[in-house]
Amino acid sequence: MITETKGYMSVNFLISQAKNIQIVINENAAEIEALDQNIGDGDHIFNVQRGLKLVVELEDNIKNLPMQKGLNMIAMKVLSGIGGSSGALFGTFFMSMAKTPDLDKDIDFNKACEMVITGINAMKERGKADVGEKTMMDVLIPVSEKLNELKGGNTDMKEGLGEIIKIAEDRMLGTKDMLATKGRASFLGERAKGHIDPGARSSQLIIDTICKSLINK
Amino acid sequence: MKKFINNVDDFLKESLNGFGNAHSDIIKVNFEPNFISRKTKTKEGKVSLISGGGSGHEPMHGGFVGHGMLDAACPGFVFSAPTPDQMQAAAEHVDSGAGVLFIVKNYSGDIMNFQMGAEMYSGKNDSIITNDDVAVEDSTFTTGRRGVAATVLVEKIVGSLAENGGSLEECKKLGEKVNKNSGTMGVAFTSCTVPAAGKPTFDIGNDEMEFGVGIHGEPGRKREKIQPSKTIVNNMLEAILDDLKPQKNEKTTLFINGMGGTPLTELYLVYNDACEILKSKGIEITRSLVGNYCTSLEMQGASITLLKCDDEILKNWDAPVHTAAMRWGM
Numbered sequence: 136m137i138t139e140t141k142g143y144m145s146v147n148f149l150i151s152q153a154k155n156i157q158i159v160i161n162e163n164a165a166e167i168e169a170l171d172q173n174i175g176d177g178d179h180i181f182n183v184q185r186g187l188k189l190v191v192e193l194e195d196n197i198k199n200l201p202m203q204k205g206l207n208m209i210a211m212k213v214l215s216g217i218g219g220s221s222g223a224l225f226g227t228f229f230m231s232m233a234k235t236p237d238l239d240k241d242i243d244f245n246k247a248c249e250m251v252i253t254g255i256n257a258m259k260e261r262g263k264a265d266v267g268e269k270t271m272m273d274v275l276i277p278v279s280e281k282l283n284e285l286k287g288g289n290t291d292m293k294e295g296l297g298e299i300i301k302i303a304e305d306r307m308l309g310t311k312d313m314l315a316t317k318g319r320a321s322f323l324g325e326r327a328k329g330h331i332d333p334g335a336r337s338s339q340l341i342i343d344t345i346c347k348s349l350i351n352k
Numbered sequence: 353m354k355k356f357i358n359n360v361d362d363f364l365k366e367s368l369n370g371f372g373n374a375h376s377d378i379i380k381v382n383f384e385p386n387f388i389s390r391k392t393k394t395k396e397g398k399v400s401l402i403s404g405g406g407s408g409h410e411p412m413h414g415g416f417v418g419h420g421m422l423d424a425a426c427p428g429f430v431f432s433a434p435t436p437d438q439m440q441a442a443a444e445h446v447d448s449g450a451g452v453l454f455i456v457k458n459y460s461g462d463i464m465n466f467q468m469g470a471e472m473y474s475g476k477n478d479s480i481i482t483n484d485d486v487a488v489e490d491s492t493f494t495t496g497r498r499g500v501a502a503t504v505l506v507e508k509i510v511g512s513l514a515e516n517g518g519s520l521e522e523c524k525k526l527g528e529k530v531n532k533n534s535g536t537m538g539v540a541f542t543s544c545t546v547p548a549a550g551k552p553t554f555d556i557g558n559d560e561m562e563f564g565v566g567i568h569g570e571p572g573r574k575r576e577k578i579q580p581s582k583t584i585v586n587n588m589l590e591a592i593l594d595d596l597k598p599q600k601n602e603k604t605t606l607f608i609n610g611m612g613g614t615p616l617t618e619l620y621l622v623y624n625d626a627c628e629i630l631k632s633k634g635i636e637i638t639r640s641l642v643g644n645y646c647t648s649l650e651m652q653g654a655s656i657t658l659l660k661c662d663d664e665i666l667k668n669w670d671a672p673v674h675t676a677a678m679r680w681g682m
Contacts, residue, residue, distance in 0.1 A: 172553055176568035178406075178432045181548045211437075214468070215385065218406075219432035223464035226436075261464055318460045323571055 144242040144250070146205035150194050152345050157187040159344045160337065171333040174320040179333045182221040189216040202242065206233035220318060221334070224258045224271070231257030248286040255279040262317065266306075269315035269327060271334030274306045278342055296346040303346075307331060307339035353550045363547045364407055364429060371414055375676040378418045385435065387442035388414040389424045394448040399514045399523050400424070402442050403455040403507060405462055406431040408546070409567060412504060412646045415677030421511035422455075422675075426469075430546050430649070431568045433461035439469025443477065451476035451520040455507055455527065457499030458483040478520055480527040482506055484536045484657065486595040487564030487572045500567050501609040501646040501657045502534035505669075508678065512671035526664065533660040535592040538572065539584055540565035540611060540653035563587070567611075567648045581618075585625040588656050598635055598660055605639040605669065606630065607657040612647035614654055619643065622654055630658075639669055645677065 160167075160183055167180040189212050197205040206229050214226030232254040237246070255275045259265065264272045281302055285295040310332040315321040320332065357363055365383070372381030372388070381388050387404075394400050403413040404426030413425035424442040428434035443452045452473065456466045458481050470477050484502035510518075510527040518526070540562045543552035553569035556562060561584070564572025578584075598604060608623045610616070623642050630637060638661055646655070659665070672681030 168549065174571075176431050176566075176570045177546055177549050177553050178429075178568075181429075181546075182432060215435045215437040217432075218428040218435050218461070218465070220461035220464060222435055223433070223461065223468055226468075261468075262460070326571060 144202070144247040146197050146200055146202060149205065149209065150191065150198065152348065153187055153190045155348055156341050156344050157184075157191055159340050160184060160187060163336075163340055167333050167337055170331055170336055173330040174315065174323055174327045175318070175333060178219055179221060179337065182217045182219045183337050186213050186217040186221065186225060189213065202238040203233050206230075206238075220262070224262055227257050227261045228254040244292060245286045248282040252279045252282055252286075264317040267313065268317040269310050269313040269320055269332045269335070270317050271332070271338040273310050273313070273332065274303050274335045274338040274342065277302050277306050293350050296350050300343055300346045303339040303342040307335045310335040353545050353547070355545070355547060357547060360547050360550075364427070367407070368414075368427065371676070378674065378676055379414070381414075382441070382445070385426075385438040385441045387424050387426045387438050387445070388417050389442065389445055390417055390419075394423055394446050396448050397450050397517065398448055399450045399518060399520050400443070400446040400448065400452045401455060401507065401511055401514055401523070402426065402439065402446065402452055403503070404428065404434045404439065404442075404466075405457055405459075406433060406568070408544075408649045409647050411644070411677030413507070415645075416504065416507050416511075416675050418673070418675030419682065420515050420671055420673035420675070421507050421678065428465075430548065433459065433465045436465050436468035436472055439466055440472040443469070443473040443475060447475050449475075451478070453477070453510070453514070453520060453523050453527070454479040455503065455510070456481050457503050458496055459498065462499075476520065478524050480506070480510075480524055480531065482531045484531060484534045485564075485566070486535045486537055486591050487566075498566050500538065501536045501607060501655045502531060502659065504609070504641075504645045505534060505605065505607060505657065505659050506530045508673060509665055509668040511673065512668035515671070526668070530659065530665060533596070533665070534657055535596045536609075536655050536657040537588040537591045538565045538567070538609075538611070538653060538655035539563055539588060540569065540572075540648075540651050541578065542613060542650075542652040544569045544612070544649035544651040546649070561653075564591075565611075565648075565651075565653060567646060569648055569651060581621055582625050582629075585622055585656070586629055589626060589629050589658075592656065592658050593633070593635075596658060596660060598658070600634045601636055603636050603638040603661045603666070604630070605641065605657075605659040605661055605665075606637045607641040607645075607659065608643075609641075609646050609655045609657065610644035611651040611653040611655070612644055613650040613652035616643065619654055622656070626656055638666065 210229035426434040426438040482499035483497040485498035
């Protein structure tokens, strides 16, 4: 069961997730690139791939570090190594996660939820984007809200994670018919309609990968 | 993809290295984090100007580092905003104590990364955001207009004020005035190929043009059939004049900017058409700039920028400048 409390999340957990995500993102790279070329300029996939590679390469430097130090090193690596919107947003995500209180204790499911929620809130603040603006936040904010609901609730965790997978997918698909009001796609007006947002797609794939690996744990 | 490349991963590093060696009399290229600074230390009391953005727009911004213009430039990967540690390192390197003004083009990635860089830098600093692209509707609900070729004019004009002792507040104020007084409209005939992508950013027919294109090959207002230059230039100017609403006999600077793949002969032809049209509308062209200054890799196309000029703007435009890409008066 994933409700086990001891050592629920660790730096090693983050690295192994980054490796899983790397495989899935690479498998879907051509699709994400094509989405970005429709409404952006095609840099998103390269930024995400570069970021994942950098995090995976950090393994030897961070695997024995406590959570807060590990997260801060990931944050600095992502922030200085990616660039573009993705670098600033994901760097902010890890930097803020590291600021969650009591990370030196065992991290249980509720604490892990709190970390992710803190991180997503900071991204929202940094990008000044909310739901409905055709960005990755269309996926991440509803996921964060669901995590908040699950945190401390009575829902079976596997069931809850299954719901998150569904929410991420629905919200990702929902960006297709939106007008963009943030990011480079916002310059297109009506022409952005009919295309899924590439950031929403990559975020959904990341969430899908993490949730599935937890469900099958 | 046909490009001068040894290894895609080394593309930026090797190009920056070449730039540094070619212009070692003016600038120095610093690596990890990457930034281009002047060869000489910022003189005491002078406000430092720092700009930056994705690479692929050369000579912007590195080509504008030098006397009378920028103190440092932070190049990101091709078409990707630079990272906050670059801005922090550049600011620490150039600031003489008078403060740093960041000049940022209005793109989400640039805004976020420069904001974080500014937060990480402990010294006095402020920012101006350029958004001269009239192709994009501005409203409170969108990211707003893009910052494009007028950024070159902002960097030149504010650079002169900073060189002559303008304070951080005065530099910011003048930069905002130049930005507000400029309008830009771009057209592309072909796409461009980001080295890491290896294929063109967008497809465009042999007889088509993208009207209102951005500087990364991102789509603009509409896709149209190609027309005679006079018609294209007229449509571009109409969009700019609608936005700028210049007075009759207003003094202006006319800036014809190449996107990287269009020869100067064509840019001068565009200049010729633009002059004729502006004259017929009673608009006075007092200064001119024609060339490839704010490019999109090898894209064929051009942008027109019109800047309404008062005496303060003209004085600072004419002041001496010595950078890799712009030099006059010294």
